[in-house]
Amino acid sequence: MTENVRNYIHAMGRTARGAARAMARAETGKKNAALNTVAERLSARREQLFEANAADLAAARENRLAAALLDRLELTPARLEAMADGLGQVADLADPVGEISGMNYRPTGIQVGQMRVALGVVGIIYESRPNVTADAAGLCIKSGNAVILRGGSEAINSNRAIAECIRAGLQAAGLPENAVQVVGTTDRAAVGELLALDEFVDVIIPRGGKGLIERVSKEARMPVIKHLDGVCHVYIDAEADIEKAVIVAYNAKTQRYGTCCTMECLLVAEPVAEKVLASLGPMYEEAGVEIRGDERSREILPGINAATDEDYFTEYLAPVMSLKIVGGLDEAMEHIEHYGSRHTDAIVTENMSHARRFMAEVDSSSVMVNASTRFADGYEYGLGAEIGISTDKFHARGPVGLEGLTSQKFIVLGDGHIRK
């Protein structure tokens, strides 16, 4: 069986490599036509998609999947529409492939610049949510890549049905349908085989829980675009505008609890701590947010719980947050360096020098001044969509959109120029 899985994944990789060559040079118009056709087919074939999804849901209920996972697995009419809309939006984005930049003449007379090209074959390993199948495939198609999708076994029927719409759209546009392949087996060995396929897969993007991402990071023989944790901070500086500080810190925690750019720890400069917390404390309480604070903050807000050292390392993804009163900018940045996860951190201040230092010195994939950490998102940044968020520094960093699925090669133009 394992031998079969190996052969199956290997064949899939070889097929993807072949399709990637055609996709790398596909015309923009054809790629857009494919995306728009897929969007139409998703709507036209809604009954079949709901049927496939119902089969997954029934099996999941039988296997007593947790309610949160069942919710993520469900394909509602609104979610289907969002998937189709998303593909249309990706079609509307500028084609990154072939973009030529920086063409400069050198003293020798040659002209040197760079051309943006597709990465090749992208592997995506994800859990539950069937919409990732369409979102990820759309971004890979537009960026001229081929993709191998390995969704959760609990979503296999939904993912297959969505993939069939995508492949039909590719074919209708005259592009290779094998540019998008879904791993058709639920055998868990398939993931290991995919992670070992560095011969054919140029980058792996895991999307899901921490366990999945840790496994992929450890086993993958190819580069991985990923983030592990989102322990995001808001630091309210002594020179903050208190009104802005309060709305930013409140929004960063409460706008949505379960996202990776939700604030998990609030740092407040001692000189403004009483004033800030007098407003924020009751607001968080009313929202049902549990605060775990250090000793000084508990003097100001006596009702809150005590924070342990572990709390400051924790990504709660829930209505819980840690709180610390700090001496000022340096202590705040030290705290973020020690406890943070290099995802997204914000300062609230009117002091230009403090803002400049925070931006330059905080080593996170997104650094913000007077804005909510919740903005750390490909759509909000204008990337059009995102295939993931990277907290690594190599290649793309922060929300990864079309550009992160491409690379730049050098091009040199001459007129019979030779090296002396």
Next chain:
Amino acid sequence: MTENVRNYIHAMGRTARGAARAMARAETGKKNAALNTVAERLSARREQLFEANAADLAAARENRLAAALLDRLELTPARLEAMADGLGQVADLADPVGEISGMNYRPTGIQVGQMRVALGVVGIIYESRPNVTADAAGLCIKSGNAVILRGGSEAINSNRAIAECIRAGLQAAGLPENAVQVVGTTDRAAVGELLALDEFVDVIIPRGGKGLIERVSKEARMPVIKHLDGVCHVYIDAEADIEKAVIVAYNAKTQRYGTCCTMECLLVAEPVAEKVLASLGPMYEEAGVEIRGDERSREILPGINAATDEDYFTEYLAPVMSLKIVGGLDEAMEHIEHYGSRHTDAIVTENMSHARRFMAEVDSSSVMVNASTRFADGYEYGLGAEIGISTDKFHARGPVGLEGLTSQKFIVLGDGHIRK
């Protein structure tokens, strides 16, 4: 002993990480001052450097090192001067760190852009040539990184002496001297330990023979910037200007034999093959270049040897080349796809559509039109210097200069903006 090496390399990594934080925010003026001071010290301490180098040379002769390696190991007055000049040139380059680009307002009112930042800790593993010690350290200093240098054991005294000049220059400029560390043991286990140190080392750059690069690629737990082979092609199209074709193809092979961007295989379109080879054949012969050709080319140049399939895969790094007559552009690109190494490939043509297709479709780190492959070099491209050449697509591709030693994080500016 191995346990000692592990502790030694681990301590070095931790020290580098600390220095990297200070280097990441070092002022441009201080970094430039350090580079210029190092250049001065290299000249001022020339006698000590030659002495250290003489010790390495004596040991190498005793160990019967090959003449080519002895040559690369030797520190001549001209090479010392080139090292110092190189550091001055890097000081003159624009500082990549802190560069802010693409700041755009989003519909929500936030302003989003990117800031260029250092990668962190760079590991360089290289052989023989002591000049790499100064060149690589200079690029790492300017790009705000810390570096751990592991040169060949045969150059240990030279490398240590050069490193002392560099560390003194850093200290004089008020920067941490530990930003540049040379592995001080010749124990081979040190390389393995360095490659496992992903906790502290953000990227590894191997420079040397194929064996070294294969080992580093296989063992490194962190990203690697590398190229394995340089099987570079020149394709002379049917619509080439014959005069340009002849000088480009001649220069690409003969300007220097031992470099990775030297042409190893010449492809000629059938319609112009007789004319082109009537000129080029005797020129290569006069230069002492052995040609290994396919059947058709041997009809035109009866004196040459027959090429095997293996020949077309070979990077000779010597006055030997392969030759093939092809039907046209498509066959040429198929050949390059199959036999090439994705390093540097050139087309000679006056046909605009052929040039455009070659540029877009040939999947190499440098693609050239009517120019010699020998231009594929950081200096020639205007990068100021190069720390290596990458044939991978992830992160930097082609010659890697200061920019390839940096990454971009997102910055977001608001005025109390929150996510709705």
